[in-house]
Amino acid sequence: MLLAPLVLAASMAHAADSSALRAKLEATDGWKEVSRNEEKGVGTVVIRHKEIDGSPCLEGTTTAQLAPDALLAASIDIPNQPSWSTWTLPASAKLSSGAESFDYYQVLDNPYPIADRAWFLHGRVVRNGAERGLAWEPIDPAGYPQAWADVQERFPDAVVTRVNLGDWTFSPQADGTTRIRYRICTDAGGNIPRWAGEYAATRTLPTNVGDIVREVTRRTRKNP
Secondary structure, eight states: OOOOHHHHHHHHHHHHTHHHHHHHHHOSTTOEEEEEEEETTTEEEEEEEEEETTEEEEEEEEEESOOHHHHHHHHTOGGGHHHHOSSOOSEEEESSOOSSEEEEEEEEOOOTTSOOEEEEEEEEEEEETTEEEEEEEEOOGGGSHHHHHHHHHHOTTOEEOSEEEEEEEEEEOTTSOEEEEEEEEEEOOTTSOHHHHHHHHHHHHHHHHHHHHHHHHHHHHHOO
């Protein structure tokens, strides 16, 4: 089936609330550690959780001997992410050409019977002294009719995520390492119960952190 107008309307309603959700995501209160995962080639990834206005939000942190600029470069390399992501991304493309601020979309291929997921986002680079980051929030797919039509044609059963807002932050430390933080508020929508989606996100978040560390490690070794 095509992506229903009702699903799209729900997505846009959340987009309108992005600023409020972002402000509450930035607040330091309410976070609770839920697990510590050992990720291959990375080490310990600490997972924390808090709920914001009914949306489950997760944070994963670790440290690595990698440069913030190199980590930022991988995080904004949207077209090449399918080549090093653990997850299957049959579509991943920038929709605008800005270096520091751009729109993009991705499609996640899920195993049957779980429907694929799609998200259209605005990304913006964040620079704070030596710290680097990428923040994103949802946008209206209708602003890119050709890409939107392509997603509907190629992935007719895909569901637009109801909530998808988050950020990467890469903070240099005094000992020469970089603290890597990944935060996301998400609601997969569709036929996945919220508790199941939240559980899956908790389990997959360390892999997302691990993917970027492994890829930047590979790039750094190739071009020291």
